[in-house]
Amino acid sequence: MNCLSYFIWMFIFFIITLFLSLNFLLTGGVFLIEYKLMLINSIQFNYVILLDWMSLMFISFVLLISSSVIIYSMEYMAGDLNFYRFIYLVMMFVMSMLLMIMSPSLISILLGWDGLGLVSYCLVIYYQNESSSNAGMITFLTNRVGDVALLMSICWMINYGSLNFTQYLMVVKNDYYMIYISFMVMLACITKSAQIPFSSWLPAAMAAPTPVSSLVHSSTLVTAGVYLTIRFFNGFSSFLMYLMLMVSVITMFMSGLGANFEFDLKKIIALSTLSQLGLMFSVIFMGEFKLGFFHLIIHALFKALLFMCAGLIIHNCLDNQDIRFLGGTINSFPLTSSYFMICNFSLCGLPFMSGFYSKDLIIEFYSMEEFNFFIYLMIMISVGFTVSYSVRLFYYLYNKDKTFFSLTYQKEQWGMMLFGMSLLMVSVLLSGSIFSWFIMKPFLVFIPMFMKLMVLIFIFLGFLMGLIGSQFYFYYSSFSLNNLMMASFLGSMWNMKLISTYWVIKIPIFFSKLTYSNYDQGWFEYYGFNSMKKLILFTNLILQKFSLVYMKIFLLMIIVIFINLFIL
Known part of the structure; x- marks a missing residue:
């Protein structure tokens, strides 16, 4: 079966699942399939498939983005010798995500969950060099922490006699066992969605091909943690929700700040994804999981298209990802630049773009809640940072003169890449307004005038910060040691790689080296086999x-x- 067949079938299934999800949303229908695998003592192991409006809608968006990515890859990966191996890996990745979405049981979730981890490792190391290998290992081992936590939660859940957690979460919410189970599930979710302190793997996963980045950062790997959090929402205690609210808000602030100091185009968009994941988690832990799901599916569309636009620019600029060399793209790639600008406007929440309908509602929801001033201020600053790095991207990609190598011929031509991007563009333009009426029933929000103006003030401040930082090199103008250290600290996500990766493995490696040199090559060597010999x-x-x-x-x-x- 060729790629075009995959695209056609996935697009057909997208239309079917989308209409089914809207039907289930309006009628309240649920479709449950349960197949008994085995019975050990009193514990029944079943394979369960749950099809409600939420799972079907998420499946439809995954299929839409995957079909666009596959048609996009036909041109992007055309010169690859192992092209069909890449397509099969992408299909396995999508199948693992669909298995996870349809499963309300932790055993069946684990199949898709582990499949995502394994196939993502294969895709990150696809180019088979040292940097890809290191990035893949960081990605795989960080996700292993969450997988172990999920296995431990399965072991604890055996106490209830059933692993189908959707049926009894409200009843056992404050139970002694459920406190540990919810903590373990939450640990699995934040490792998969790269919240603090597991944030270092997300920018590292940019070593994968750009179509994979488009799929991973929009609707599959990183959103799996958000989706499981929504499914497990009724089992979280109030203390855990408040704790995770603080973690997600700090993650959002950290990633938005780090994106303003980054020059790699793909890493800027990856840090933008991390910031939006923090926004989704924070609104879920404030109690509005429907709003978090709404932002999840809207964000998936424009973030996938954002990566596709970045991939086309990188592909036609001799695989250069540094934004300082990518000036004047508006002249070379007018249609791609227009798509990129529309997606960035959606990301910033420009009125009547798709991101506006979810993001503005989230900020107004924050303004209505009775939480402390620290959380409110961090969210507002993070909104300003979103505008700041978007303006910075606009300046480097559009405003500056052409700064690329002189001996290049850059011209935009209609092909499979632009066709896949145009397919998503229609969804980006229409999805926000349509699904705001379906998922979030329109309601009136009353907030004070100064809170309404607070959003505009921080957006304006972010615009000024991005403009000043781009034109006058505000962050890098002085090459003093203090400024360079500050830029390095903020650009590396507060040294998160050192804290969560290198320092974690440094002590075991040190002790293994000590054991090897003193025992294996020392005393055991002297008094063991060598001495006997x-x-x-x-x-x-x-x-x-x-x-x-x-x-x-x-x-x-x-x-x-x-x-x-x-x-x-």
Whole structure:
């Protein structure tokens, strides 16, 4: 089956699941399939498939983005020798995500969950060099922490006699076992969605091909944690929700700040994804999971298209990702630049773009809630940072003169890449207004005037910050040691790689080296096999000398042996 067939079938299933989800949303229908696998003592292991409006809608968006990515990859990966291996890996990735979405049981969730981790590792190391290998290992091992937590939660959930958690979460919410189970599930979710302190793998995963980045950062790997959080929402205690609210808000602030100090185009968009994941988690932990799901699906569309636009620019600029070399793209790639600008406007929440319908509602929801001033201020500053790095991207990609190599011919041509992007563009323009009426029923929000103006003030401040930082190199103008250290600290996500990756493995590696040098190559080597070998060789040498040189002693020993035999 060729790529075009995959695209057609996935697009057909997208239309079917979309209409089914809207039907279930309006009628309240649920479709549950349960197949008994085995029964051990009183514990029943079932494979369960749950199809309600939420799972079907998420499946439809995953299929839409995946079909666009596959048609996009036909041109982007055309020169690759192992093209079909790449397509099969992408299909396995999508199948793992669909398995996870349809499962309300932790056992069946684990199949898709582990499949996502394994296939993502294969896709990150696809180019097979040292940097890709390191990035893949960080991605895989960080996700392993969450997988172990999910396995431990399955073991604890056996106490309830059923692993189908959607049926009894409200009843056992404050139970002793459920406190541990919800904590373990939450640990799995934040590792998969790269919240603090597991944020370092998300920018590192940019070593994968750009179509994979488009899929991973929009609707599959990183959103799996958000989706499981929504499904497990009724089992979280108030303390855990408040704790995770603080973690998600700090993650949003950290990633938005770090994107203003980054020059890699793909990493800027990756940090933008991390910021939006923090926004989704924060609104879910404030109690409005429907609004979090609404922002999840809207964000998936424009973030996938944002990565596709970045991939086309990188692909046509000799695989250069540094935004300082990508000036003047509006002249070389007018249609791609228009798509990129519309997606960035949606990301910033420009009125009547798709991101506006979810983001503005989230900020107004924050303004209505009775939380402390720290959370409100951090969210507002993060909104300003979103505008800041978007303006910075606009300046480097559009405003500046052409700063790329002189001996290049850059021209936009209609092909499979632009076709896949145009397919998503229609969804980006229409989805926000349509689904705001379906998912979030329109309601009136009353907030004070200064709170309404607070959003505009921070957006304006973010615009000024991005403009000043771009034109006058505000962050990098002075090459003093303090400024460089500050830029390095903020650009590396507060040294998160050192804290969550290198320092974690430094102590085990140190002790393994100590054990190897002192025991394996030291005492054990001296008193173990090597010493025995020397002893045996020395004994053999003495016996050899006795047998070759000292014949009298040898004959004397034979006589002594015979005398002993006769006496005994």
